[in-house]
Amino acid sequence: MESEGHAHLLESSSQSQEIQKIRRTSRACLQCRSRKQRCHVDPDNPVAPCQRCKAASKACSFESETPRGRYHPYESADPSSRAYEQLRSELSSHRRRIEELEAAVGITAQASPILHPTNGDYRAGQSSSASISSNSPATQQQEMPRVPKRQFTMDGVSLGAPIATLRTLANEDEDEYSDPPALPRMPPPSDASPYSMRTAPHARPSAYGLDPLSQDIITVDEAQSMFDIYFQNCHPLAPLMSYHTQRDATELRHISPFLFTTICSIGARYWHCQPSSSQSWLHPRYPQIIYQLDQCIMALLLRPTSADMCLETVQGLLLYAQWMPLEVPQPGATTLPRSRFNDVSAWSMIGHAIRQALFIxxxxxxxxxxxxxxxxxxxxxxxxxxxxxxxxxxxxxxxxxxxxxxxxxxxxxxxxxxxxxxxxxxxxxxxxxxxxxxxxxxxxxxxxxxxxxxxxxxxxxxxxxxxxxxxxxxxWTVVFSSSGYAQFNTQMPFTALRWYRLGLNVVSLGPGFFSGRPGEQREPTSPALRTSIDAAASMLHCLSAEAAHAPLGQTLRALPRTPLTVNPKALASFRFSIDAYWVTHAFATVFLALAFERGAIDQDLNIINSQMAPMRVPPHEASLLARLVCLASDIFDHTVAHPPAAHYREIVFNTKNSLFQPKPVASPPTNGAGGGVEDIFATIMHEGFDWTMDPTTWSGGYGAVPVAPPMAYDGRG
Known part of the structure; x- marks a missing residue:
């Protein structure tokens, strides 16, 4: 003890002599230095205030400074020094309390873990008795003592996937969130709890803090307005959300920031949606909202946590896949916003949703x-x-x-x-x-x-x-008609019925129908062709006002030969459709026009003999084909302010122009570089076609051809 005290005394005197050698101006506090006054320093306590500051009852910089070397002990203030000392004091206090608790329960001091810094991070380390190098014989002969986080037991551990099983046994808590249990695949129906995947209340998802409300991009009222836009207009078309329990924006934001951001992006997409509006429907800060949505998806895919493995994540991915964001051009650009929707992006996002769904x-x-x-x-x-x-x-x-x-x-x-x-x-x-x-x-x-x-x-x-x-x-027509559903024939699932009919029968037509080569002719009376024509015509006709008042079972050929007008209610719903619906309805329009140009049908959609030459005369304005194509053009024209519709509008517009363009008597065989409807159809059906490309850049020159008179929008219901 005397030797230790003597050593401490020598060390203190050595430090005081070293401080005395430093120039007086270098030892002045910041306050005295700014006033150019002499500073009286306590040589024995480098963090004590100087006499002038102490007498004036002012804060002295010496109280927050830390010695930083032999020649500049008070070079600058370190505001974290006081917090560091306080933290070290608290750690010492906690260590003493841990030792007292260990002594009370009978744990020896050598078995208690200590905290040691590793690259600035405090982690549970080895015991003090195990601080010898691992190469020493003592550590090789003696097993290192351990203290498990909890009592080790294999009770209740199910044999699931290897990683999940080992994680359960190791009691690892990745990212400080509770991991979901290892779930058996397809349990019997008698399972009392078929699923139990809700995370702990303290779990934090990967998108925490990345939503547009946390980033001060939108306000709480704007977020709720975006939710109202989605639930009033988009939700009935793909009702995967719960209308009564998930409409509150603030509550859903705390549950899933990713789902909250996805719904906000959809609502911001239709922010200024008015039937007579010709301006952009997008929210003024739509690009910033989409940027935060991209950040949420990046965090979900690259840094997922167990809190992300929930139903809300699957909902967010499905909403993203069905209403994909728009790429807004830079200010001053002449191009329109472009949709991200294409087969690759939809395939990717739905694939992620399937993985998440199967995981939970x-x-x-x-x-x-x-x-x-x-x-x-x-x-x-x-x-x-x-x-x-x-x-x-x-x-x-x-x-x-x-x-x-x-x-x-x-x-x-x-x-x-x-x-x-x-x-x-x-x-x-x-x-x-x-x-x-x-x-x-x-x-x-x-x-x-x-x-x-x-x-x-x-x-x-x-x-x-x-x-x-x-x-x-x-x-199902009887089911919905007896249940009191209004205009159910223009809503899901009857919209899906028409598309499934068209899609299945078009597949069976084969490449011979689309190629137009003489060696690949269609059958004289193909049932698939008849069904395809009827399905495509029904997809367009159901959006007309005449279809809303027509009795059930009435065929298209029994309609009066009057112009078809757009149904305002159907149009109000159609403008909020999922992205894939724009593709299907544009496809139906092109399919009818192509069948007419190839000589498969006449202007009233009747199947004609395959041996007859294709029609070289444009269809009459009163014909069923002309009325349906003009109806489709009117539908897309009334949604021109909506960016995805603008791209498909060009397809429908060019199809109508080409259909009503007089054809030459002898047309050379097409090789894919002509200007007819078949070339538009080939572009649409080509594998890998990017639906987001700007249609104004297409070659083919459809802009200067005569067109049929447009049919005005009739506001009558």
Whole structure:
């Protein structure tokens, strides 16, 4: 003890002599130096205030400074020194308390872990007795003592995936969030808790703090207005959200910042949506909102946490895939905003959604509807809505992009009617029930044909699919008409019915119908061609005011030969459609015009003999074909302010111009470089076609040809 005290005394005297050698001006505090006054320093305490500051009751810079070397001990102020000393004092206090607790429970001091700094980070380290180098014989002979975080037990550990099993045994808590349990695949329906994937309340998702409200891009009122726009206009078209429980923007933001940002991006896309508005519909800060959405997706894909493995993440990915953001050009640019939607982007986002859904066991939601309806919870309904929407998106890509399907729709189809008739069901759930049965028809046709991507479809499978679609139409028309649904024929799932009919039958027509080469002629009376023509015409006609007042079962050829006018209610709903609907309706228009130019139909959509030469005279204005094409052009013209519609509007506009352009008597065989409708169709159907390309850059020169008189918009309902 005497030697230690003597050493401390020598060290103190050495430090004081060293300080005395420093010039007086270098030892002045900042306050005295600014006043150019002599500063009286306490040589024994470098952090004590000087006498002048102490007498004036002012803060002295010496109190927050730290010695930084032999020649400049008070070079600058260090504001963190006081916090550092306080932290070290608190750590010492906690260490003493830990030692007292260990002594009380009988743990030896050598077994207690200590904290040591590693690259500035304090981590649990080895015990003090194990601080010897690992190369020494003592550490090689003696096992290092450990203190587990909890008592090790294998009770309750299920044999799941290797990583999940080992993580459970190791009690790792990645990112300080509770990990979901290892879930068995497809448990029996008797499982009392079919899913339990909700994270702990303290869990923080990867998109935390990245939403536009946290970044001061929008206000709380604007966020709620965007939610109202989405739920009033977009939600009925793809009702994967819960209308009664997820409409509050502030509450949903705390649950899932990613889903909150996705809904805000959709609402900002239709911010100025008015029927007579010709200005951009986008929110003034739409680019900033989309930037934050991109940041949320980057964090979700690159830095996911266990808090992201929830139903809200799947909902956000599905909403993104169906209403993709727009790329807004720089100020002063003449180009229009361009949609990100194409087959690759949709395939990618839906693929991520499928992965997330399978990770949380979303496919098991169907088991909840196998028992009594009273046992179905609101959470069961929420999960079933999301699962059906995911399955429908997966199968919609089969017909729009010829990409293989992934999910099995039949478990959901078996309980679809129980889901739609449940007392907790929302009005849109019955539509999902009908959509489930439609999806099963498409899946069955693909499986029977042996091609999951439906690139080819044999006659037997097509005949069975058409028969099933007709039966579905007759059954569900009665269901919806007796349930009091207004204008159900223009809404989902009947919009999907028409597209499925067109998509399936177009596949079976084969490349011979589209090529126009003499060696690949169509059959004289192809049932697939007849069904395709009727389906394409019905897709366009259902948006007319005449269709709203027509009796059920009336055929198109029985309509009066008057111009078709746009139905305002149908148009108000159509302008908020998912991105894929713009593709399907533009495709239907081009298909009808192409069939006429190839000589497959006449101007009233009647099938004509394949041996007859194609019509070289434009259709009459009063013909059914002309009225349908002009109706399609009017529909896209009234949505011109909407950026995605502007691209497809050019396709429909060019198709109408080409259709009414007089044809030469002898037309040279087309090789893909002509200016007819077939060349537009080839561009649309070409694999890898980028739907986001600017249509004004197409070659073909459709701008200076005579067109039929446009049909004015009629506001009568």
């Amino acid at each position: 066991g979303l496919e098991r939601c169907v088991y909840a509807f196998s028992g009594p309806p009273a046992e179905v919870t609101e959470e069961d309904m929420r999960r079933m809505r999301v699962w059906v929407n995911l399955v429908s998106c997966d199968h919609h890509l089969v017909l729009t992009a010829r990409l293989p399907m992934t999910l099995d729709p039949f478990p959901a189809t078996r309980v679809a009617r129980a889901f739609g008739a449940n007392p907790r069901a929302e009005p849109t759930d019955l539509r999902y029930a009908g959509l489930c049965e439609l999806i099963a028809i498409v899946n069955r046709a693909a499986r029977h044909s042996g091609d999951a991507a439906l690139c080819a479809l044999d006659a037997v499978s097509l005949q069975k699919a058409n028969r099933d679609l007709d039966e579905w139409d007759s059954v």
